[in-house]
Amino acid sequence: METTDLPVICPVCGVAQEAATSLSELQRPKPGSLMLCFDCGSFNFLADDYSLRIPTPEEQQGIDADPEVRRIKRAWGKIKAMRDNAN
Numbered sequence: 001m002e003t004t005d006l007p008v009i010c011p012v013c014g015v016a017q018e019a020a021t022s023l024s025e026l027q028r029p030k031p032g033s034l035m036l037c038f039d040c041g042s043f044n045f046l047a048d049d050y051s052l053r054i055p056t057p058e059e060q061q062g063i064d065a066d067p068e069v070r071r072i073k074r075a076w077g078k079i080k081a082m083r084d085n086a087n
Contacts, residue, residue: 004028008052013040034063041076043069 006020006029015037020029029035033046043063044052055063063069 006050008035008046008050010037010040010042011044011052011054012042013037015039034069036072036076038076041073041080 003019003021005018007016007018008020009016017037017039020035029046031046031048031050035044035046035052036042037044037052042054044054045059047053
């Protein structure tokens with residue numbers, strides 16, 4: 001995994017993210033990369049201008065059907081629960 005400085009704002013929850021870590025690629029995120037907001041758990045795409053954009057309904061269907069995305073979402077839910085219980 002490689003962590004890259006990549007300041008973006010989640011278009012769903014509005015939280016600013018400072019970096020991105022690739023889960024399956026050993027390269028810097030690029031336009032079209034699927035990104036997970038670690039605060040709200042939404043998946044968004046990295047746009048050509050390196051902002052985040054919400055998936056289209058068709059893209060969201062593909063994201064929801066992806067087994068790897070479902071595993072990541074479950075893992076995020078467990079991490080979120082641990083963070084919430086720690087506060």
